[in-house]
Amino acid sequence: MTDSTAAALTLLGTLTDRAPEGTWSAPGRVNLIGEHTDYNEGFVLPFAIGHRTAAAVALRDDDVVRVGSTFSDDVVEVSLADLDGVIAARSLDWAAYPLGVAWALRAAAPEGVARGVDIAISSDVPIGAGLSSSAAIESAVASALNDVWAAGLDRVALARVGRIAENDAVGAPTGIMDQMASMLGRPDAATFLDCRTLETASIDLGFAAAGLEVLVIDTLVSHAHASGGYRERRASCEAGAAALGVSSLRDVSVTDLDRARTVLDDETFRRVRHIVTENQRVLDTVAALRSEGPRAIGDLLTASHASMRDDFEISVAELDLAVETALSAGALGARMTGGGFGGAAIALIPKDRIADASTAVERAFAASGFRAPHTFTVTASAGARRDA
Template sequence: MADFQSVFGATPTGVWAAPGRVNLIGEHTDYNDGFVLPVALPHAAKATARRRDDGVLRLFSEQGDGEVTELRVDGLAPGSVTGWAAYPAAVVWALREAGHDVGGADFHFDSDVPSGAGLSSSAALECVVATAYRDLYELELTGPELALIAQRAENAFVGVPCGVMDQMASMCCVEGAALFLDTRDLAHRHVPLDLAGQGLRLLVIDTRVKHDLGDGAYAELRAGCERAAELLGLRALRDLPPDRLPQALDRLPAELRPLVRHVVTEDVRVEQAVARLDAGDLAALGPILSAGHASLRDDYRVSCPETDLAVAAAVAAGALGARMTGGGFGGSVLALVEAGTLDHVAAAVTTAFSDAGYAAPRTFAATPAAGARRVG
């Protein structure tokens, strides 16, 4: 590994970290002004950085091609940077677009958030840059404000029309809790998630099926939801009361009905999950997770054979519930398991993948971790 000194020939100012995330429930509700319930992972993007006063941004990643990307901050514009470097460059651009007088920096990145696994590796990269820039340039910005900067970076510079959940999770989660977030106004609170205290674990199953949210399918889903809301005379699907769902579906074209049904029922599942956590009944999350996956598979249609198999195999092996997490079209599955069965469930999923002729999945236990921060 190349360290900051060997790459840039200078002494860094500090080290920052921003985590990836899994989402307990609330998939594809964030861009419908809905509710979500993410948890930060212990896996994080780390940035060693220093400020530069010559307007040059230099970027190096241990997961990259071994080359330093050098850019001028006054030349940054949507479409001007491609590949992984677009994400940190986008944040600098978004800060400047928001009126913050920021210049250059040197960044050395190292991340153990699996890329393309639906665990928000891109948001972790954006948020670690935003957090470092806040400190390097003494910006008076809150976590939610930085999350909005990072979201704009991904929307307008990178070109992915994501909601704000991933960035809010990376910026605002705390250790030992899930983040109950209203994506309309960013109101949020930390809901205790003491898994160990109840003998439970969260098992993450990375199917290793890569997804690319910039390939158009994600944007099409969002556009379908926005069209449905417009046809129903709503600001967003979040404003459709669950008891009016049947009548609303009758007013929509057939191709939009499953999207609306998923979003409305998923918001209900988030509220149900929060109620269970507040009551200390963590095991009751299991059926909610499984119901969420069925909706993502059958109504929203963003699952795939590998994620479906991971869910089915985990539940058959004793998981209390399981669902895909992330934007879909591959990625990871989250399973709620009793602590003593974690290895058994992981092995059962691996065996099922082998029997189906799929590449072996990566499995690991996740504990609720802290959000973006300076670590050195």
């Protein structure tokens, strides 16, 4: 039993004296490459990580959904009959994630659901680090409710439930990448996702066999997808697509960029250029992993960071320093990961250089007067599951 599962069960015992129906968990994710392409119907290549969120659930005799978590003192309860109004009011803070899932899953289930539940949540996915702690909550709760409510939804449908919760209950205009990665993860593999069709392929990574590891450098600069910067970038992408006469930037290729430069203002063009070139980098990364192996993808990761820094303008000084220092310390490639404006960078590094790279980053941050970062390695891990 993991620490998060044990903590969720302990918390559930403070909410109810009923025996738990079970425990479920779902992972955070690292996006190897493909940033902000998901809501543009493009391509992404995330992988699930070992850090997980656990949900312990007990049934009730009424129609109340009550949620508690180890990261908040608040216990929130709402009757199923009142969910629509409460979700519409957007006044739930952290509880919008699990309650939003309950609301979205009821709407997606083929049969009406009328049984109340107590849900206790614990997580070791860092919050605000760009590792999708929100999708881990959504996927764990969706998996749990799918079972206890006998909704019968498959993993892709549950990912859609999580996205609806994040978009409509939380108010964050994100795509579906995070939920799909959390639901579909597989050890030592990334999930290649076409965000238009939701077609997926599991791509072997082979990092360990190649003597490589992924180092996460959490800058501890917190970010939030519901805030303005993310919304502004999405609006720019939509404006660019409209000006170019396409339904989404998925339909714009690298060869179209010369024309786009003549049609769009400079800022919108640079936003569009990031999405278009990032889609191509995802395809190139998948091709390189399949034909040459993981040591061939470093330059693509680094080019992705440059594009996010210069064209999409979503990096911050701490992320840029993390990337530059990791590269100087022997990383094959490095980039920020997640929505930007803070969070974490990742670096693909030979295993025997991890300690030196971590020390170099810590010293560089100290020399710049930045808060000490949190560094740790991650491995590609399993997706959402029932644990007990």
